[in-house]
Amino acid sequence: xxxxxxxxxxxxxxxxxxxxxxxxxxxxxxxxxxxxxxxxxxxxxxxxxxxxxxxxxxxxxxxxxxxxxxxxxxxxxxxxxxxxxxxxxxxxxxxxxxxxxxxxxxxxxxxxxxxxxxxxxxxxxxxxxxxxxxxxxxxxxxxxxxxxxxxxxxxxxxxxxxxxxxxxxxxxxxxxxxxxxxxxxxxxxxxxxxxxxxxxxxxxxxxxxxxxxxxxxxxxxxxxxxxxxxxxxxxxxxxxxxxxxxxxxxxxxxxxxxxxxxxxxxxxxxx
Numbered sequence: 001x002x003x004x005x006x007x008x009x010x011x012x013x014x015x016x017x018x019x020x021x022x023x024x025x026x027x028x029x030x031x032x033x034x035x036x037x038x039x040x041x042x043x044x045x046x047x048x049x050x051x052x053x054x055x056x057x058x059x060x061x062x063x064x065x066x067x068x069x070x071x072x073x074x075x076x077x078x079x080x081x082x083x084x085x086x087x088x089x090x091x092x093x094x095x096x097x098x099x100x101x102x103x104x105x106x107x108x109x110x111x112x113x114x115x116x117x118x119x120x121x122x123x124x125x126x127x128x129x130x131x132x133x134x135x136x137x138x139x140x141x142x143x144x145x146x147x148x149x150x151x152x153x154x155x156x157x158x159x160x161x162x163x164x165x166x167x168x169x170x171x172x173x174x175x176x177x178x179x180x181x182x183x184x185x186x187x188x189x190x191x192x193x194x195x196x197x198x199x200x201x202x203x204x205x206x207x208x209x210x211x212x213x214x215x216x217x218x219x220x221x222x223x224x225x226x227x228x229x230x231x232x233x234x235x236x237x238x239x240x241x242x243x244x245x246x247x248x249x250x251x252x253x254x255x256x257x258x259x260x261x262x263x264x265x266x267x268x269x270x271x
Contacts, residue, residue, distance in 0.1 A: 001089065001096070002144055004050040008093075009100045011049050012063070016041050021071040021105065022267055023098035023223075025079050025214060026064075028111035028230060028249065032256035033263060034064065034077060041065040045078070052080050052090050063094075069268030074098055081210055083188040088138035092217040096147065099221045105162075105270070106218050107226045107263060111248050112206035113191060114231040115199050116180060119206070121234060122254035123178045124262075126166060127158055127227030130212050131183040131204050138213040139220060148220035157215050159224040162270065166226060169265045175258050180205025182229055184212035190243050196235030206231060226266070230255045 026033055045051045045061040053061055064075040080091035098106065114123065143150040163179075170177040183199050185191070187209030191199065199207045206229050215225050232251035233243040 002146055005093070005096045005100055008048060008050050008097050012097070012101060015043060017065045017074060017101055019072055020065070020074045020101055020103050022068075022073045023095075023103040023106045024073055024075040024263070025106070025108040026075050026077050027079055027109040027210060028232070028252045030109040030228070030256070030259055030263065031252075033068075033260045034075070036260060036264060037064060037066045037068050037073065037075065039064055039066040050093065052086050052093065069264050071267050073267065074101060074103065079210060079214070081188075082134060082136070082186055082213070083209060088134075088136050088140070088213050092138045092213050095214050095217045096221065099218070099223060103223070105224045105226075107228070108211050108214055109228045109230070109259065110182075110208050110211045111232040111252050112182060112208035112229040113196065113233045113235045113243075114206050115196050115235045116178070116205040117236055119178060119231050119234065121231060121251050123176065123231040124255050124259055125178040125180050125182075125206055125229040125231060126163060127182045127211075127229055128163060128179050129181045130157060130215065130227075131181060131202060132212045132216070134184050134213060135186055138217050148222065152216070152220050154216070154219060157219055157225060158227050162224060162226040165270055166262065166266050169269065170262055173261065173265065175262060178205075178231070182211065182227065183207045185209060190233070191235055193235070193237070197237055199235065200237070207235065228259060228263075230259065
């Protein structure tokens with residue numbers, strides 16, 4: 001793993017991916033951000049040594065280098081999921097690359113099903129904690145101390161200072177921001193009514209199929225993480241309705257403009 005990460009990092013540095021301030025995973029809800037990034041470099045995943053390639057319809061597959069609000073950023077335009085067949089080490093490989101490009105601050109986004117009765121479709125939820133119910137752990141196996149310690153402290157998976165500043169920006173912009181716990185399941189099936197009920201019973205506010213492995217690996221390398229989730233469907237008991245991938249993407253577009261604005265302002269302000 002170490003040698004592959006360094007090979008990829010060296011390749012990207014030679015392509016001009018230098019001195020980045022932020023890493024951003026452009027998941028569902030943040031796809032629109034690409035339109036306000038001043039893109040300097042864009043490389044398809046298939047052309048990057050050791051990178052996996054996204055297989056999900058509607059998910060692009062490019063690594064972006066550019067500026068946002070005057071700050072250098074590297075953005076993953078399309079992420080990788082466990083349900084696609086990748087191992088946890090493969091799907092989190094890009095996060096390790098971001099770290100060794102020099103990135104300390106990571107912003108991740110996703111779509112999720114809300115189980116909090118206060119939520120509605122199109123809400124933006126700031127993730128303040130998560131519950132990992134994936135069937136495999138991304139740090140399972142021999143630990144390489146060059147990446148991080150064997151037993152990783154997770155008392156603050158999502159950086160409290162980042163959360164505080166993001167909330168202040170949302171308040172200033174008069175944008176409604178929910179806050180809650182994200183629970184990760186394997187997918188690719190959407191949840192049954194009983195599974196939604198289980199999610200709520202363990203004190204989560206939303207459920208999805210990504211993000212948690214990325215954040216665990218980021219914390220393994222002592223990165224600061226900010227997580228955003230767009231509520232694209234509801235799993236409220238007695239109100240669970242049919243949902244499709246296309247409907248999730250359409251629902252995410254409701255929030256895309258606000259999410260992009262908030263991230264743009266956050267990147268400009270965060271020190």
